[in-house]
Amino acid sequence: MHDCNDPDLVPRWFPIARSEEVEKRHVFHAKLLGEELAVWRDDEGRINAWENRCAHRGVRLTIGDNLGAELRCRYHGWRYLSGTGQCSVIPAHPGQTPSPAIRAKAYRCAERYNFVWVSLGSEGEIPEIATLAGDAPLTLRSIFVEAAAPVVGAALAGIAGATIRDPFTIETGDTIVTLLQPVSQGRCIIHAALTPAPSGDARLPVLRQHNERLSALRDAIERAGTGRLFDASTATTVDLYRRQVADTRLAYCVAS
Amino acid sequence: MNSSDPSHDQVVRDEWHVLGALEDLSARPDWDTRLLGEKVSIRRKAGNTFDVLGKDGATLQSQQRYGYLWASLGTPARPLFAIPEFDEPDRRNLNAATFGVHVSAPRAIENFLDMGHFPFVHTDYLGVEPHTEVKEYDVQVTNDGHEVLARRCRFYQPRASSVAEQGYEVEYIYRVPHPYCAVLYKANAIDAARMDVIGLFLQPVDEEHVKANMLLSLIDDASSDTTIRAFQQTIFAQDKPILENQIPLKLPLDPRAEMPAKSDASSITYRRWLRQRGVRYGTVAASA
């Protein structure tokens, strides 16, 4: 179960991985709003994001096996079908069809902008991000921060030239979009994408430069907390961000 | 603490609980451990006897049995369960392993009762695909409601013990005579008329941590202690990561919380039995 009481936040779509991190024949572990997820790609390329708990005895599905069309639990080998999460095989009872009531809890998920997005609710759409709408953007290494998403969002808004799209989507320059994944109340992941993707030899230095900037930002947040991070020139944007956060009642991850 | 606080579970406080193997205890000076989340101190006395003291320094009831030290934080209503085979003169009794596991005691008992995981967790030892079927077995509550008993448990095993060289269908009997202890009987690989006995005795360190002790009482004069221990420790090490990845770590007693199959008959009965006895420690209560 997620631990979020904020009804506006639960159905919202969040990026939980870069597309390339969810490889075939692997099971990727993610966490969103306190809910653990088993994320896996079937051999057709389709993504699944399931509650990370086998319906049988609660074993984490992330320690199971991605068989290509089914996910198999490590404990008793129960198999769940890609797409529906329906249990298809119970090895202790070969030849019997498992009850339709036995299924993995599947969340809505989709790929967009080279990220895997998940919504824990049943309404709403993936946010449109015009800057990323063109050619496939280049995703940066995602950065885990030991701080609540709005704290990190305020720090991102404090970067010179930042534009706030919403409390979880901040463009920190003309070509870079950062997206926040609220992992739990006090933790988040910064995903980031560059567009257009720099080509050839330019790629590596650009990636490295952005990675260093974001890592430095993370270090500063974890060291300093909020407050002292910003200089006067960006105070207005940071203020704007904080007001937006207050207006959208992000009760879940805002320190009161 | 109030009566609905699972950490103060009088039913469980009044049970005998294992505190370690005597052969390990005899090798150490005084030491402290934890039982049901409370500090317990073991003080060595003359002649390999022990005093067990509770957190307030009061002496707890204790005894030595089956090669282990046992104590109670409360007042046991009954003697410790019986394993008559243990006292047969030609048996080899040994503590095969003591393992810390980050899981509740009831989850570990369920794992011990469970044959369905053999081909997947103990691949090529206790089970192997395609021999995954769990045939129907009998399970009942016996001994005036004090024990769960599962009989006619049959399973194909490629290598059922440290002396087995080929696969065959083994037959097990499981007893659960204590919320946190279980005893398994299986026909000896050499002398089919007699049963090897394996006891799993869990020290509930707290609600989500156990120290699991495995007693072997064997009719086996060939293998060395080292070989026997190595086999059981391999099996144990295969279960540990599974147990530590169960959500929740406590055992849900609500029948709707998890989805059993027919092969889980012993687990269903065990959960119901815990519910009826009013065991709360290490479980998630059924919602009304």
Ligand code: FES
């Ligand atoms: S817990 Fe997953 S198959 Fe049993």
Ligand SMILES: [Fe+2]
């Ligand atoms: Fe096992």
